[in-house]
Amino acid sequence: MTELLAVKDLNFNWGRNEVLKGISFNIESNEVVAILGVNGAGKSTLIKCINRILKMDSGTVKVCSSDLSSLSMMELSRCMSYVPQTVRTSFSIDVFDVVLLGRRPHISWRVSPRDQKIVSETIRFLSLEEFAFRRFDQLSGGERQRVIVAKAVAQDANLLLMDEPTSDLDLKNQITTMKNISQIISRSHAKSALIAIHDINIAARFADRILLLHDGRIISDGTPQEVLTIDNIAMVFGVSSHIVPITDTQPMRIVIEDELQDMEGEK
């Protein structure tokens, strides 16, 4: 196992509002790591600090054994790919060409048969063949999201950063897409994924490890069984729950029961 990402003491502020406070964690190769937390907990911000869309205020990030600030944009994009939460399209292109943009860090001008092959394989792998030559802006929200995942996969970087890649997907496609991502990670041995997820059960099922983000800090870091305790869920999400433990045939499941009364807010 090699270390793909090392985040140490990362702080980020929006103005005077401290969003991330002293975040530290490492990611080794061959793991799927989920970031869980409520809306506004800083999941997207953390991912954007790691890929340098946002500039952290202090701390160090090492990617592919280099310091984040020493890498050029192009070197960074060979090291990590990124699925943003939303994509703002002004001029749309064919799905095949969107996925081909994942090869951009490897292409100078001409598209080689190898690039075309990688793109075709990725399109096949994520079952996007029927859309391959449709325009991106003519797809539904969920289809678009899968195309953007395909683009990140075609990029063939060792670290995949994904910001809620399943938020627009229907139930079946959530599971299929997460399965595909797990497969990519487990079959290569060199890759890992860091995924911001809002669905606690998707995280419990597909993540090898969960980072629980609360109030700008990681309050728990471990396997789903270790992190997703009734107490942690109550503290972070403010809901009561019970847990159906993992069995040979069933993944661990969290059944949400009801919202908890805010103890501090009411007197």
Next chain:
Amino acid sequence: MIPLDELSFQHTLKSKQHALMIFIISLVTFLFAIYSMGTGSSSNLGFWTTLKIILGLDAGTELQSAIIWKLRFPRVLMAIVGGAALATAGALMQGALGNPLVSPLTMGVASGAALGAALAIVVGWSIVDNHDLTIVANAFLFSLIVVFIIIQLGRYRSISAESYILVGIAITFISGGIVSTLQYFATDAQLSALAHWSFGSLSRPTIQNAVFVTMCLIILMPTALKWSWDLNALSMGGDDFAISTGVDPVRTRKNILVLSALMTSIVIAFTGLIGFVGLAAPHMSRLFVGTDFRKLIPCSAVLGSMLMLFADTVGRTLFAPIVIPVGIMLSVIGGPFFLYLLLKSQEGNHD
């Protein structure tokens, strides 16, 4: 299940179709250029005679040779390179700002040039003494000021595409205001000269001007093409998406804007205001070859040449010997054609 090779094959096929399209438009433009050089108010030489004279196979009579080389060749050359430069600038600017409504004139380059021209015509102030070049030099200098403002704006890391557009609009208003003030105090003759400048005409440029623009284009065009992939990422998915493919959106936007403003300035300093081709040619090209800038830039360039050449040829033959400036003809013929294409392209999306 579609075989894997089939997907690659289809992709390659589409690329080849697009390349063929660009080739056909270039060929039509070339043939039309020959026709255009043989046609005019003084005498019609016919296509083959013209072609022979141009290729040097037949010297023609002294008069024929003079008409072609001295009168019509500079004009046709300027139409070709000017149209190509303005259309390319338009494609670049629309891509960099992610906005289909912008044209090379959006950033205020043209209004800067107009201010320069107005200063030369009304106040008689120019940066050069050479009388032939006063207006050209002023127009160019003042449009470069706009380029300089873009460079300065690019130093702010957080500047967005919208901010650029707003600054462009502000520049347009400011220079427009000054030009109006100058017009208020101008004589009738000066007003008429200024109006003529703003029509956008290919009668003014000399052969030296046309060759100069050609050389600039030869240098700037490959630079523009070099940014194709970055523009693809930026216009497809916005800033965050671009970053994920290794493209710095802020730097790309600044460089592209400077490049396209420069291309625009070089042309309009000699021709006066020609706006429409920079808006329409990129949109028409998208209908032909899609949005991949590796094809969109060359296609816009050749289509821009064709539009400009066609409009100018019609403008100088329709009511010969009266010549209607190309800027006017482009709007009058190009506008409806553009609308027709746009409406036709909407048919597919219509239930």
